[in-house]
Amino acid sequence: MSKLMFTAALLLVSSSTRGRGGTAAFQLYRRSSSTASAFVNARTTHHQRLSPGIIPKSTASSTSSPLSASLRDLLEGGSTRSSSSMTKAADEAKSPPAQAAAAAVENVVETTLPIKETPTQPVKKSTSNSIISISDSFDSGNGEFVSFNIADGEEDYTDVIVHVNIKADPFTDLEQKSHFQSFSFRSSVNFNSPAIRGIFSDKKSIKVKYVVDNANEASYADAWNGASIFVTEKSTPYDADSWHRTSDTNYEKGVLSWTHVHDLDGESSSAYFAYFPPYSYERHLGLIAQCAESEGARVFSLGQTVSGREIDCVKVGTGPRKCWIIHRQHPGESMASFYAEGLLNRLLALDDKWDNVSEKARELFTFYIVPNINPDGSANGYLRTNAAGSNLNREWCPSPSPPSADGSSASEMYEAPTLHRSPEVYYLLQHMDESG
Ligand SMILES: [Zn+2]
DSSP, X not given: OTTOOEEEEEEEEEOTTXXXXXXSOEEEEEEESOHHHHHHHHHHHOOOOSOOOOOOOOOOOOSSOHHXXXXXXXXXXXXXXXXXXXXXXXXXXXXXXXXHHHHHHHHHHHHTSOOXXXXXXXXXXXXXXXXXXXXXXXXXXXXXXXEEEEOSSOGGGOOEEEEEEOOOOSOBTTTTBOOOOOOEEEEEEOTTSHHHHHHHTTOSEEEEEEEETTGGGSTTGGGGXXXXXXXXXXXXTTOGGGOEEOSXXXXXXXXXXXXXXXXXXXXXXXXXXXXXXXXXXXXXXXHHHHHHHSTTEEEEEEEEOTTSOEEEEEEEOOOSEEEEEEOOSSTTOTHHHHHHHHHHHHHHTTTSOOOHHHHHHHHHEEEEEESOSOHHHHHTTOSSBOTTSOBGGGOSSOEEOOOOTTSOOOSSEEOOSOTTTOHHHHHHHHHHHHHO
């Protein structure tokens, strides 16, 4: 991950006697030379205090079970990309597993269900294939099922190949593009499906190769070079310490891939994969509640985000110098949330470990710490933007408008921040002006 530089936290320090925007205000970008070391850094500062949990986003999944969906897939013969690719693989391949797959398909059709058209319902692609289900309907999830096929004579004994896409952020007007790069999704093996029993009946596990089809169109495709995708087999993706890096992530000729061995006998048949381990909104709220209970802090909301979440700010210290520390303008950088947790933990001695450095810092500064200025983008699994498609890092002041579609440069300025497009920055600057 050595190519990817990122901003873990943006510090804005201003003296109480001079206003922002002048020479007194300066920005200090905390950077890490590698994302790997940044994550280790975050892990060393965070303590396992908050119970992990899942806050599902509104789930618009099909009402049918994965099994019935898979049967329908098989029956409808090409109504989804998964079934067509599977049937094709079964027909064309000559390997015994593929023949078994074909037999399994015929078996299902002939013996278990009447041949009858069911009313056509839109079946969500990501939940409707017979061997692997891909889902991103959870806090911070992002990943879309594209297709799968039975591997035929693959190198390294891969059994199944699954193709996924990363979903793009809302369109960003100022940059005239839709960003994407970060992802996290769950992959489940439907080990009871007839197809998998037909093909892999003699196996205790299957090796799945994951391929991100649109990796080369990502905002920073170069960052895939040397990347290692994270994986956890826990039932929740929010147990940060359970994540580890895959050992065989590969980015070649614009294609990002890695493999994972799924057990077929139950316990660890499903796994989560992510560019970086997510930090849940529930954990954020828990941290804020802990700070609110701490004697040394005052918690208040700067205002609300586009989607109506509070923009929480923690005021710490009594010193004459004002120091604003904000995190996660870019929601894809979840390590900044772990950093914020470590910072608050130390400054407020949330773990009852008092130290002189924190005490001195609280004497010298009044800190305004915003653990997450973009909770909407974080929960939505975005890379760079808030819910309105604004890249908050570009919303601090007006800038020249982007060229119009015909290539001519516009004369008007791009107004920023605005309550409509970037309330997160708008409110933050308002409070910064008030605090001095
Ligand atoms: Zn950034």
